[in-house]
Amino acid sequence: MSTTTPAAAPPRVSQPPAPATARTVRRHWLEHGLVFTLPFLVVYALFLVWPLLWGVKMSLTNEDIAGTHSDYVGLDNYADALSDPDVWSSLWNTIWFTVLSTVPLVVMGLVFALLAHHLRFVSWLWRLSWFTPFVLPSGVVCLLWLWVIYPSDFGFADQLLDFLGLHPGIGWLTDTRYAMLSVVLTTVWWTVGFNFLLYLAALQAIPQHLYEAAELDGAGAWHRFRSITLPMLNRTTGVVVVLQLLASLKIFDQVYIMTGGGPDDSTRPILQYVYQTGFTGYRVGYASAISYIFFALIVIVSLIHLRLTRRSREENPA
Amino acid sequence: MLGSLAGAGALGALSAAGCAAPSGVASGKTRLRYWHLFGGGDGVTMAAMLDAYQQSHPDVDLQAATLAWGSPYYTKLAMAGAGGRAPEVAVLHITRLPGFAPGRLLNPFDLDLLAEHGVTEADFPPDLWRRGQAGGKQYAIPLDTHPIVLYFNTEICEQAGLLDADGRLVPTTGPEEFVAAIRAAGEVIGGPGLVVETLGADTVGPWRIFWTLYSQTGATMLSEDGTRMTLDDQKALEVLEFMRMLSDEGLIAPRTDYAASVGLFSSGQGGFFINGEWEVSTFLNNEVPFSMTRLPDIFGSGRVEADCHSFVLPNQTDRGGPGNEAAHEFVAWLLKNSVDWAAGGHVPAYLPTLEKPEYLDMRPQSEYRSVIDDVVLDPPAWFAGSASALEIELGAVFSGVFTGSRSPENALAEAKSRLQDLLDTPNPFGETA
Numbered sequence: 001m002s003t004t005t006p007a008a009a010p011p012r013v014s015q016p017p018a019p020a021t022a023r024t025v026r027r028h029w030l031e032h033g034l035v036f037t038l039p040f041l042v043v044y045a046l047f048l049v050w051p052l053l054w055g056v057k058m059s060l061t062n063e064d065i066a067g068t069h070s071d072y073v074g075l076d077n078y079a080d081a082l083s084d085p086d087v088w089s090s091l092w093n094t095i096w097f098t099v100l101s102t103v104p105l106v107v108m109g110l111v112f113a114l115l116a117h118h119l120r121f122v123s124w125l126w127r128l129s130w131f132t133p134f135v136l137p138s139g140v141v142c143l144l145w146l147w148v149i150y151p152s153d154f155g156f157a158d159q160l161l162d163f164l165g166l167h168p169g170i171g172w173l174t175d176t177r178y179a180m181l182s183v184v185l186t187t188v189w190w191t192v193g194f195n196f197l198l199y200l201a202a203l204q205a206i207p208q209h210l211y212e213a214a215e216l217d218g219a220g221a222w223h224r225f226r227s228i229t230l231p232m233l234n235r236t237t238g239v240v241v242v243l244q245l246l247a248s249l250k251i252f253d254q255v256y257i258m259t260g261g262g263p264d265d266s267t268r269p270i271l272q273y274v275y276q277t278g279f280t281g282y283r284v285g286y287a288s289a290i291s292y293i294f295f296a297l298i299v300i301v302s303l304i305h306l307r308l309t310r311r312s313r314e315e316n317p318a
Numbered sequence: 319m320l321g322s323l324a325g326a327g328a329l330g331a332l333s334a335a336g337c338a339a340p341s342g343v344a345s346g347k348t349r350l351r352y353w354h355l356f357g358g359g360d361g362v363t364m365a366a367m368l369d370a371y372q373q374s375h376p377d378v379d380l381q382a383a384t385l386a387w388g389s390p391y392y393t394k395l396a397m398a399g400a401g402g403r404a405p406e407v408a409v410l411h412i413t414r415l416p417g418f419a420p421g422r423l424l425n426p427f428d429l430d431l432l433a434e435h436g437v438t439e440a441d442f443p444p445d446l447w448r449r450g451q452a453g454g455k456q457y458a459i460p461l462d463t464h465p466i467v468l469y470f471n472t473e474i475c476e477q478a479g480l481l482d483a484d485g486r487l488v489p490t491t492g493p494e495e496f497v498a499a500i501r502a503a504g505e506v507i508g509g510p511g512l513v514v515e516t517l518g519a520d521t522v523g524p525w526r527i528f529w530t531l532y533s534q535t536g537a538t539m540l541s542e543d544g545t546r547m548t549l550d551d552q553k554a555l556e557v558l559e560f561m562r563m564l565s566d567e568g569l570i571a572p573r574t575d576y577a578a579s580v581g582l583f584s585s586g587q588g589g590f591f592i593n594g595e596w597e598v599s600t601f602l603n604n605e606v607p608f609s610m611t612r613l614p615d616i617f618g619s620g621r622v623e624a625d626c627h628s629f630v631l632p633n634q635t636d637r638g639g640p641g642n643e644a645a646h647e648f649v650a651w652l653l654k655n656s657v658d659w660a661a662g663g664h665v666p667a668y669l670p671t672l673e674k675p676e677y678l679d680m681r682p683q684s685e686y687r688s689v690i691d692d693v694v695l696d697p698p699a700w701f702a703g704s705a706s707a708l709e710i711e712l713g714a715v716f717s718g719v720f721t722g723s724r725s726p727e728n729a730l731a732e733a734k735s736r737l738q739d740l741l742d743t744p745n746p747f748g749e750t751a
Binding site for chain 1: 389390392393396397399400419422423517518519520521573575577578581705707714717718721723743744746747748
């Protein structure tokens with residue numbers, strides 16, 4: 001950096017930080033910052049802001065995917081969406097998946113992190129094995145699990161259970177009772193490594209002297225875990241839970257590949273309904289309206305996230 | 319239009335290749351782009367036919383693209399037509415024509431040009447030909463009919479005493495005789511005698527079976543113009559009760575998805591299999607002892623559900639010239655050579671093919687050819703046709719009747735409600751031109 005702007009850099013460095021008022025900051029940003037951020041801002045505006053606004057416009061029309069016509073219909077699409085039972089049932093599937101997946105993903109992430117933190121032999125192996133699935137693309141993971149559980153009675157899982165003398169006859173993906181659980185199972189295997197990593201990093205950051213002091217005071221392992229480890233992980237847990245909620249609400253790939261939304265639409269998430277309405281039903285306007293209703297839900301969760309992180313930053317500034 | 323920006327992005331790879339040269343003549347050859355959705359055995363057959371075409375047409379630069387079957391294919395084709403830079407010729411299930419904005423997304427055929435290459439209206443079954451029309455113009459030229467048929471395991475049926483002296487299945491009439499035959503086959507196997515697809519992702523099998531049996535009663539689902547429901551509750555309920563009885567009485571395995579249904583029959587665990595004829599290559603390769611015949615008259619006639627692969631001319635802003643001419647000639651050539659296509663099980667729509675000795679000698683593919691006069695296509699509505707909203711929505715409802723999650727009465731009510739929703743939804747492409 002210093003070699004690129006030798007003339008401008010010295011006076012700014014010599015300035016004391018206190019008089020940097022909002023005005024001077026803005027002036028500096030316009031002079032230098034804008035140039036550097038412009039490439040990003042252009043891409044951001046073109047691929048994020050503009051489609052976002054264009055989507056709002058589309059959601060107020062009856063536009064079809066081929067763009068052969070587009071008439072303004074006001075809020076009709078939103079009214080239709082709110083009274084469309086498929087919107088509600090698919091939204092419920094998304095939420096149900098989020099609940100079913102978030103709990104084990106957070107709890108198992110913590111448990112694995114504790115194990116990896118305390119196991120002193122071949123610790124690299126534990127870390128590797130729990131994190132590796134996360135780097136695979138969703139398509140690979142889903143096809144892998146399809147081999148394991150599908151078709152029922154012939155897949156690897158059933159063969160294994162059969163070998164153990166069990167004949168569960170579970171319709172992993174064909175029975176409405178188990179299909180969603182199979183998708184959750186696949187997702188947990190795939191993404192638990194990310195939460196595991198966040199927890200492991202947080203565990204390693206807990207100062208050792210706290211444990212030593214507690215041990216001197218005679219605290220047992222369980223007591224140390226409850227009174228030191230868990231409270232020290234509070235902030236990480238908040239981040240993990242919210243990130244996980246956001247990730248789970250976006251469920252689409254696994255269902256699309258593994259069940260196609262079936263059986264009887266029992267696993268179809270709202271994003272798939274949006275996809276079906278827009279891309280196979282050709283009703284882009286209506287699909288946009290549904291996606292904005294879902295967007296509102298995601299925004300609410302994100303705001304809670306912002307709130308949580310801001311509060312915790314104020315409590316213990318980094 | 320800006321609204322189709324997403325579509326333009328998705329098609330970027332294809333149109334980039336397409337933009338390399340202006341349509342028409344490139345390097346002295348006429349470029350002919352052809353999109354189709356044939357995978358599996360059909361894909362192999364089509365590839366062989368295209369090779370033969372290319373060999374006999376050195377002046378044509380044939381660029382064929384196989385795209386994913388079903389809704390992804392139709393989304394791509396619709397957007398290509400909307401942009402006016404579509405391929406010269408493509409395949410379409412003829413039942414999808416009303417929902418494909420003929421006139422806007424598709425260009426009509428030049429029947430004089432087609433006649434120059436030796437193909438005329440008289441070469442096709444009249445009903446099928448008419449399904450390719452809209453607004454007085456011909457938008458689709460039928461290649462085949464692919465009906466629901468009855469596969470039967472010859473070994474099992476022989477042991478059950480269901481075959482005649484020539485090894486053909488003894489015909490049955492009405493539900494009782496058909497059920498008796500299934501039972502007899504089931505006793506030989508020691509399990510369900512009949513295989514059908516009952517569930518799965520986007521399952522269509524239950525719809526095909528319902529639509530077949532319901533159409534056998536002579537009743538209809540929609541009015542001629544596809545705007546009003548004309549469902550006969552009593553007859554629909556009879557059919558649904560019959561489907562439920564198959565499960566309840568153990569005549570079928572109630573939880574069988576498509577792959578499993580094919581697997582069951584090819585491993586000899588089914589005396590009968592009701593499905594489309596397109597699995598014939600699978601079973602021929604598996605060497606399971608089987609044959610095929612028309613589905614018997616169960617509810618009053620021998621009608622069966624079917625669809626039809628047809629050729630269409632997707633909308634090109636500058637359609638005409640050598641590319642367009644090559645497209646017409648290409649369609650005529652494939653039709654005249656459609657005896658090869660019949661190997662995959664489809665009944666050729668081009669009538670002269672049906673009389674060729676090569677076709678008549680093809681067994682079991684020619685055993686059910688008379689069905690072409692008794693096929694029932696999806697009702698003519700924008701939301702109907704292969705892999706359409708109608709088939710997927712009602713397929714899911716009727717699946718519940720097989721699996722036991724819905725009573726016949728509940729399924730009928732739900733089917734009517736979903737059908738009404740579809741009728742109330744305006745055609746996204748507007749009224750057809």
